[in-house]
Amino acid sequence: MRQQPTNETAGLRPEDDGQPPYLYPDYVATRLRAPKKPLIILPRTLSDTTGPAYGRGPIGELDNDLIRQHAGEPLGERIIVTGRVLDGDGRPVRSSLIEIWQANAAGRYTHHLDRHPAPLDPNFSGAGRCHTDDEGRYRFVTVKPGAYPWKNHHNAWRPAHIHLSLFGSSFRSRLITQMYFPGDPLFEQDPIFQSVRDREAQKRMIATFDLETTEPEWALGYKFDIVLEGRDATPMEDRR
């Protein structure tokens, strides 16, 4: 007998622990891309309690400094984004790769498919990466990305955000997410942000302005801690 989706909202599971569903119709692109058949529970084996060593290789000195990757300085509000990467038990995730990408201060990506008529900045590519340190800490210097319009619905605008990609310690902990800025008036109409239904979970995507991280006369500081799924069955103390 063929498996059928139980209903149109097979992706909308209340027990999703603060994660978005696959199907969130307000975000139009989910309608044809969200799987609708029931997921199959995968038992925990070495195949997923291990994870790629990718990213433990060398990283360039300026890879986490997005304002020094070109001859001149990019325009925009200089910011420092820092925080810790933790596992589900609150333990630091060490020596783990974080990759980021973002629009420039005008809300334009360097990507060739971004047609938003806002200026490109010759001094800003908007891509960076770094490793977490022994406390799970990371730090990027960049400019605050601008909001930008998209075609999801009439007059749709994405709140300012930075994309982050993380590996953590195993296949299970892989995460791609977006970091938002506090108090953004665009949250309410953004279906990507709103796809996370739980208000507390929404807060976990919003950075906190931090005066201690802020550097006088130079850049505003934001803190953003990231908690990856899963507890590792294997001790990770020796992991580098």
Add this chain to the structure above:
Amino acid sequence: MTPEPGIGPTPSQTVGPFFHDALLDGDRSELVSPDHPEAVRIEGTVYDGAGEPVSDAMVEIWQANGAGRYNDHADNREDLPLDEGFSGFGRSGTDAGGRFSFVTVMPGPVPLPDGGMQAPHIMVSVFARGLLKRVVTRIYFPDEEEANAADPVLSSIEDPKPRETLIARVEGDALRFDIHLQGENQTAFFEL
């Protein structure tokens, strides 16, 4: 600094359409050189629920080497060799036709916690615009009928149709593994 007790996991968000410069800077789709004597080419297309190719997806794979060992400290089976230069990790974007490809080696069998064995397989994550969180699947191999029949994950899927979506098929010199995100032929996806 002590982490706040009870803080939950950071929610997943879509990779969006503009990830290429950051995540696909440098080709990581060849885990071994195409000249490698054991090289296996895996190709596929990512399709949406209307059967249209998904041109802005990213497919990642994670696998054991030919001996069945993962290149990670958490796999401490020192009796099995590691291969110099073989990370077991690959990444491929999809092109305008939704196509991705990898060049790798056939993974060896890997164990279950109880000592039994799993059939050779490759772990797969797919990210795309319109996917608020990744989908996870596995690539199994068509010439491993006996091992596949005994594999506990494959065997846990009673319905043959979704089960068969997990087994690559031979096409010319390559293996083909298409990924259907939605629809009648939807690929079997896992919950971790």
